[in-house]
Ligand SMILES: O=C(O)CCC(=O)C(=O)O
């Protein structure tokens with residue numbers, strides 16, 4: 001079913017594949033050359049060729065590669081993105097320590113209001129889905145909740161909505177680490193948005209003043225280990241199929257695997273294999289809308305990792321950790337069709353909406 005064109009580790013592409021014995025045969029970077037039969041694969045982009053390009057043409061070419069990745073697949077892997085490995089490791093460590101806190105401590109920080117979207121979400125509280133019908137979502141949540149817990153962190157200086165921090169003595173260094181990580185991710189997102197502007201033939205600075213207020217969400221995710229049979233039940237997943245709401249999501253995942261991306265041409269889900277040192281980046285619904293669907297917001301989900309990664313005798317799916325940074329434009333930014341994304345053949349599809357109206361609407365449908 002999948003063609004394996006295993007060759008140089010330096011290939012620009014890496015793959016989506018749903019099950020591959022290549023795990024055993026090749027170190028993970030060589031998985032870059034596995035694609036499904038239709039050639040669907042997540043491009044691997046070397047961001048240093050944009051950030052420190054040796055020529056304007058190299059910079060533009062990289063920007064175009066990024067745009068093409070979002071245009072065709074909706075997902076890219078970012079390599080050489082400038083965030084040190086130690087920074088990512090530190091955030092994973094503090095996240096792990098947080099989820100290891102007793103439930104009574106975490107429950108005191110509970111997420112309560114979709115407009116705030118901050119705080120701790122216990123297992124079973126969420127069911128991500130594409131549905132916008134709150135009754136349908138409630139039914140899904142009752143039947144097959146996502147098997148995960150999360151901690152949501154927003155911009156810390158917001159006067160209306162406050163982050164829910166654990167006491168420093170209970171989680172030493174947690175707040176500081178997450179605030180720094182938030183800022184680091186914000187800066188990387190600004191770079192990628194600049195590249196997107198360039199790749200879409202806009203002024204490189206086009207988005208700068210529309211995305212500088214940090215209306216983002218840092219989501220720490222913990223997927224506890226679970227009997228694999230449980231994940232095979234009807235409709236059950238670690239995270240059900242969904243698209244993200246905002247402009248970009250920066251996704252940091254550990255080596256366990258299980259993230260899958262839908263090939264929009266065949267409808268099949270294929271694994272977005274973890275590649276050490278890279279960040280998975282996907283376009284969200286607001287960026288798709290902003291770009292008049294030139295850029296794609298692709299469905300994805302988290303399921304049990306490929307069988308060869310499981311402990312076959314006990315049928316236990318190992319615990320998994322990830323961190324998602326959901327990037328949004330400024331709350332008051334008017335999201336109306338980008339000037340280069342419409343022409344005589346491509347009429348404007350969506351009315352203008354502000355980020356706040358859009359995101360709060362989506363969050364309310366999902367959680368209330
Ligand atoms: O944990 C992951 O790999 C993906 C999480 C995700 O897609 C989300 O939280 O929106």
Ligand SMILES: [Fe+2]
Nearest residue numbers: 242243244300
């Ligand atoms: Fe997602």
